Amino acid sequence: MECQECHERPATLHFTKVINGDKTEIHVCEQCAKEKGYVSYEEEAYSLHDLLSGLFNFESSSLNEQKQSSFTPEKTLKCSKCGMTYEEFTHVGKFGCASCYHTFSDRLNPIFRRVHSGNTTHDGKIPKRKGTDIHQRKQLLDLKKELQQLIKNEEFEKAAHTRDEIKALERHLNHDQGEGEW
């Protein structure tokens, strides 16, 4: 598909833009996207570039990745916990709180990859107390899967037993969370 602006280069960015309530499909090359102002995050990338000397400067590879999530440029991502928007994050180069990581999750991989030699997932120490929590949550997920399987197989007696186990584990997890407060 060729770029709808210059009709020269191949379109590498595809997204839906909403103008006065009408959805329009946009297919442009990166250069035109920049020149015609289709992509707001380009500016964000530049301000970050200034602040963090290129750490966040998106390369074409990361642009390609973003296109797949078919974003709408008008929509602002905002952390419900601390109120920081994605735009603010890219300007400051710092997260506002732990929840920001979840809110901006879809857009973080390209940034992490650049900063951390291609890595996006933690592979180190796990908190001692919370670690057991993580372990138990995984166990809970496994049990729930097992329960569904048992119900499907109509093994109701076993299913009832597993349900009790799940309840006990859930109680335990909730209790632990309560204790963690201060």
Next chain:
Amino acid sequence: MSLEKFMNEAISPWMKEEGPDSDIVMSSRIRLARNFEDIPFPIIANKDELEEILAMMKNNFQQKSFKNYHDLEFVKMIDLKTIEKRVLVEKHLISPHLAEKSDLGAVLISENEQVSIMVNEEDHLRVQLYFPGFQLEQALEHAFEMDDWLEEKIDFAFDENRGYLTSCPTNVGTGLRASVMMHLPALAITQKINRMIPAINQLGLVVRGIYGEGSEALGNIFQISNQVTLGRSENDIINDLKSVVQKLIEQERKARQMLGDQRAVQLEDRIFRSYGVLEHSRIIESKETAKCLSDVRLGIDMGYITNVSRTILNELMILTQPGFLQQYAKESLSPQDRDVLRASLIRERLNLENSY
């Protein structure tokens, strides 16, 4: 106050010990960045939230001891004079950021000054641990235990996929910055270091001068540290750093031997000229001080100078900085006055050495 007493208080106790490879490696440091789960990071948190963290750290950890790190002293930035903060920065116990930007910042410092926990810096907590010489593994081991000890009281912001969550994306994951401070005079004199730095950067490690601005390394003191914190285990990070430091130690020793074999007179001349400057000058600025101290320390390590203790470089690099000079003088000094006091303090320090 006598210089001897002032110095005893100014130099952290752990610095007086000699660690492994201390002819080249001055110190090893582990820093862990940690945050409270339910409170916004300092960049965006309000006053009440930051006060809550201060209170929590004070109530739970003030005067507490962990292993051989005794009686953590809790100090609020707001209670310190500018000069006092500067002294803590020059001792590397707090960062310039904490001293200058964190009104609601504080620090917990162990009696031996090996541990410092910065509170409300860029992250809620920055746990730092220093060891003399080349001891990254021991430092990491203790830092981990310290981390577990803190976690008994604190719910850290942690995500299964992203690890320990930090304010800056450059620290996420392990939150670990491991660094080693090295004295590399022979690699600097032979200009080999300039060629080695790009190669080290390629490995994801950062090399920078610890004193001085930009790429300049005053006193030929370099800090090597990891850049990547996500997707690698703490032990892997430390091992990478260790192997590069080992290479640098090897290369530095080779370069020293080469200098001693091939340019012995020139080297001896350089060392004793610098010794003379330190012993006799009446006005000396910090840049020249650093150069001369580096030469004298090299002279000690290579056996040209025998009557001066090895810790002199570490000690005087710290003592001759503006904050310490002004604390010693008990008043703020103009740069010119500092240069005069610096020269006299160095002379006195060397006299002290000869009287032992």
